[in-house]
Amino acid sequence: MEKESINIEYRKFSSFLKDYIKTLRDGHLFLASEETHSVGEVFDFSIKVHGLEEILKAEGKVVSAGCNDAGVKGIRLDFGFDSATGEYLSSKLPGIVLEKYGNVWGGKLDSLMTEKNRDA
Numbered sequence: 030m031e032k033e034s035i036n037i038e039y040r041k042f043s044s045f046l047k048d049y050i051k052t053l054r055d056g057h058l059f060l061a062s063e064e065t066h067s068v069g070e071v072f073d074f075s076i077k078v079h080g081l082e083e084i085l086k087a088e089g090k091v092v093s094a095g096c097n098d099a100g101v102k103g104i105r106l107d108f109g110f111d112s113a114t115g116e117y118l119s120s121k122l123p124g125i126v127l128e129k130y131g132n133v134w135g136g137k138l139d140s141l142m143t144e145k146n147r148d149a
Contacts, residue, residue, distance in 0.1 A: 032088075034073045035060075042080035042129065049122075058089055058108040059097050066091050066104045074108075080125065085118070086111045 039045035052058060060072075068091050076085035089106030096102050110118065 032071050032073050034075070037074060037076045039076070039078045042078060042125075045076075045078045045081075046126065049118075053108060053110075056108050058106045059101075059103055060089075060106060061101050061103040063102060066094055068092060068094070072106070080129065081121075083114070083117050085114045087114065 039048075070091045072089045072091075074085075074087040074089060076087065078085065087108060087110045089108040091104045092107050093105045094103070097105075109115075
């Protein structure tokens with residue numbers, strides 16, 4: 030079975046950062062979808078984020094289907110960035126966050142990213 034490819038675009042860096050800290054960093058993703066998908070189905074992702082030079086690459090595997098807490102139908106995936114994207118994010122994202130949000134807010138956001146990293 031061929032993997033389905035999905036392109037995601039974040040038009041706001043802040044939206045990506047929120048999702049990254051909240052779920053993506055921990056390897057989880059909810060994808061809203063009206064289509065029927067099977068547990069075990071695998072997807073390739075290309076993620077374009079306004080403010081990042083690189084297109085992020087990832088893969089996700091469906092672990093369940095149904096509605097989220099807000100009643101939106103979709104699929105839950107175990108999700109992971111490929112090694113090049115993981116390296117890019119770990120080496121570049123903290124500096125980008127500090128540059129965009131300054132030392133105070135950037136430092137707080139960096140702490141949240143580091144905290145999530147320690148829990149993994």
